[in-house]
Every structure is written in C-alpha cells, then in structure tokens.
Amino acid sequence: MEKVGHYMETSKLQYTPKRKTEMWGYTDNNFVKFKDKELNCFESFIWERCNGRYTVSDAIKSWEKIYNTTEITENIEARVLDLLEKWKSEDLLILNFNFLHSASEYDDSCIYHLEAHVKPPVDILLLTAPTPCPASHKINEKNPLLDPLGIGYISAYLRSKGFNVGIMDLWDKQVNPVTINDIVERYSPKIVGISSVTDTFENGIRIADIVKRFCHEITIIFGGPHVTFEDKTTLLQHKSIDVVVRGEGEHSFLELAKLFIHNIGELAKIDGITYRDGNNVIRTNDRCFIHDLDALPFPDRLEYRRDAYIGIQTSRGCPGKCIFCSARGLSGGKYRMRSAENVISEVEMLIDKGINTIFFQDDTLTADIDRLNAILDLIERKELKFLWSAESRVDMIYRYPKIVKRMAGCGCKVIQFGIESGSQAVLNALKKNITIEQINKAVSIVAEEEITLMCSFLIGHPFDTYATMLETFELGKRLCDMGAVILLSVTCPYPGTIIQNNPKGYHVEIINYDYSNYSFSSPVMNTKYLTAKEIKKYHYNYSMALSDYYKKRRMLKQVSETSRVIEQQLRLDASQPMNAPKKANDIM
8 A cells, every 4th residue: 555645634524424333223212322322312413414425514504403502613513523533433433434435534645556357458447336335344354255246257258259358346445536546547448347236336436437537538338236227317417427238248348348449330239238329318229138157257256265255156137026126127037047067167166276165146046956956966976075155045945945955965054045024914015925934944944954044134114014023023033043143134225126116106205315325224215104214213123132132042052052061971971880999098
C-alpha cells in the first residue's frame, strides 16, 4: 500500500457516518436497542441516520427541525460529535465513511495496490463492485468465499477466443478514485466490464464514473442480476454506462468484444443487450440460454486458498417459483446442468491445486437426484477426498432420504435448507411448495448424519402477521432442538422478484430505493400487516432469542456429553478387576 498524501482534511460535520452493524432493533417505545444497549430518544435519532447518506450536519439540522429545540446549535454539534466518537471507539461506527471504502475510515489519497490474475496490459478488464456494507467485511473474514464465478466464466470464455482478459474482485476491497485510476492506467483496458448485485450496484456506477472521467474512450459494459432487470433505468440515469448485458454474459460479451476491439458486427444485431443510441435506449432480443454448460471452460480464478471455500457452480437456474427470489426471473424458469463427469473434472483440478474445501454454489444441488448420484458415484470411484457444502430443499430430502447418507460419506459437511416460514399458510402463499411435515422429516434425516444443517428463514413476508412470525420463531426453536443452526433474515423486494414487480398486488409499499441498504437485515417495505419498523423490531428480537436458545442448547448438549463420557468411564472402571493390596500401607 503506497501513501501519496494525507487524510483529506474535512470538517467532521461533513462526514457521513455509517453503522458497522445492522443487527439492531426497537424497544416498545421505538427507541433503538442492540447488544446490551438501549438508546434514548436523541441517541436513537442519530443512530438511525448513521447510514452513510446523512452528513453529521444534516442529522443535526433534522433534529432541530423535527423537535424544534431551543438548544444552541454549537451545543448539539458537540453532543453529536462526542456520541459519534464514542461509538467509533466501541467499534460500532465508521465516522468518515465512503461507500467504496466500507471497511474503515476513508482515505482518498491512499493507492491500494490491487492486481488482476494476469500481467498488464489487457484488452478487457472485468471487475466486481465493492460491498458498501461494513458488516460484510467481518462476515467475509470469518467465512471467506473466493471467486466471483460470473466474471470468472466470462474471462475464461473470452480468453479461449483469443482475447487478453484480466479479472479483479473488488467486493471486499477498499478503493477510491486514485486507486481506480491507478488500476486503469496500469492495465490500459479498451473495455471495462463491471458486475454487480443490487446492494453493490451504486458502487459499480461510482467506479464507472471514475473510469469515464479518467478515459472517456473506454467502453463500459455492465452486467449482473440487478441491471438484467433494471437495464433501461440504468442507461437512462447513468451516462457512464455504454451497454448492459442481460442474463448470461459469455456469448453476448464475446460479440461485444469483437465489435469494440476488432470492429466486427453491430450493436443492434447482438442479442441479450441494452444500449444507448443518442437519447434512446435500445433493447435487443433476449439471448437463448446456454444449454451445453460442459462446453464452457472452467472459470478463471484469482487465487487458491486452503482456508477459504472455493465455489463451483454445477448448474444454472432454479426450478422454484418463490415470489421473494429473483432466481427464476434470471433463468426464465429453465434449469440446466453440467454433466457429472464435467463437474468432477473441475473438482479434481482444484484438488490438484491443494484445495480441500468446496462450496457447490447451485441454488439447489439436489434438484436432480440422478445427476447428484452420478456425481457421488464418481467421488467414490475416484476416492476423492475433500469437504464440501451445498444448498438443498426439504422436499427433495423428504422424497429421497437415502441421498443424505451418501452425501455425508462423500465429504458433505454442511447443508442449507431455505425454510422461509413456520406457517403453512405463508409457505403456500409464497409458492414455496414445501410442507411443515417435509421440513420436520428432512431436518431429522440430516440430523442423523455428521452434517451441519443450516435452516434459513425470512420474516416480513407480504402475508406475515404477528401470529405467523411467532409460528416461524417456534419452528426455529424446534429445528434448533434437532441440531439445526437457524438463520433469520428479512424479506427484501429485490429487482426481478414477483413482489417488486407487483407491489400493489401484494399490498406492500416499498419505502426505500436506496439499494446500498438492500440486505437481509434492513426492511425496506411496509406490508398489509406490518410496518418496516415493526419488521426490524421483530427481526432483531427473534434473532437474539434464537441465538440465545441455540447457545443454551449447545451448552446443555456439551454438559450432557461430558456427563455421558464420565458415566462411561465410571462404568468402565467399575467393571475392571481389582487386585487386593499386599500390604496395608499400599492402600494409602
């Protein structure tokens, strides 16, 4: 890391503070609470505005306006700054926050030296946008997951066609304008491709703006799930973006590369893209999905670390119809698979590079049991030794219970189920197509094996009430009793979901389009039965209660296990023959 200056000297009143955690809720009188803290009215007001958007000065002016206070402004400024410094010292806050630099206090003059996986220069540089969420950095430190497979696949495909491509994963990196300029200057790309999801979308735009200011001749192509659904809006509102690739990017990006680098073809004849023509936005025909996934080269990867999960995607699409998920919209309801042989070839390649922990990133690895059995057959036949995790569905395990033992025997250590609700009525309304009976049975089946089971739930569905949220909480406790780890999130109307496409039809009001705050812990919609503030309150209360419940269950289990071991040892000792002492003092 090279220093080229000092921290920007800006009045702290112009800082835009950001909370480091979103795991907080509300008391009954709507004051903020988290961990062992309950904030008063003034503290709660300031905390709520520590979202990276409000300046300190803005928050103070809002307080004065809403509460019509007679307190001297200088006194309020001092109170707020003291409070913010206190939270910063407690590691609860970044005071000088910037969305591109979300892990620590912002430094606009420091060049963070970042490398692609190839030497410069390149024809095409593919980037993932950084997370704007401070909490994501802590999660990634504990459970690092490498490789943005989207740009990895596009890179490998373009390189197989003769293009010089570099990839750079900025998701967990600290960047600023001078760092982006340094990257562009060193790699001299003709095309910069930026991949983003909803919460990183605005950071992708920020990077595009910086690149265009540095060199207006560079073509900027955007891709990813967010712009697939928001392509026209993206181009109308952001002039730095030249083209949006919708859906799968390999074939569309290849044709764009031929056009912008070799002047072969024309935009209007490239399927699967949206582009600007003067003041008009043109949307070409949808591109056909890639059905022969085996024909694609294995994705390019930045690094191979034994301490991180390495991702493999064995299929594309999801057969589910859930109204809260955009996977079906992205894949058009089409589910396509790589062959078992092709999957295992990639696994063997990773094992040869020293990797022993793999995450199968499919929406549902168990969607096709015959194909999964073929993969397990090859693992057994080739005697491959590696640990792996995957996502599944309870209905598939309910129908094919024997598959779990096979998965465990072949190295599976973690399975995640998307349960979503403890209310059968809500599950039906969500079109989840599972039953409470299937949930209980599938969890009990996994509990019999040495597999960590994670069950994820959502609250704040359009159909959730106080009663159905309580049903979710109670089911969470029962599954915890069976050994499951419970993950509780809030429903978010991401672009591409049926909820976002038809909010009135589901009686919801989306109150926040600040995409950087779209997450599984920050409610952004009021429903027919619950306000966003109430969803936040109950998400926090139930999350904390389930966490405490899980800890107590583990403690009891550990005590029980210790007692069992001691009892076994006592029984063993009691069964051993005893030799009588030869002398009286031998007893001592």
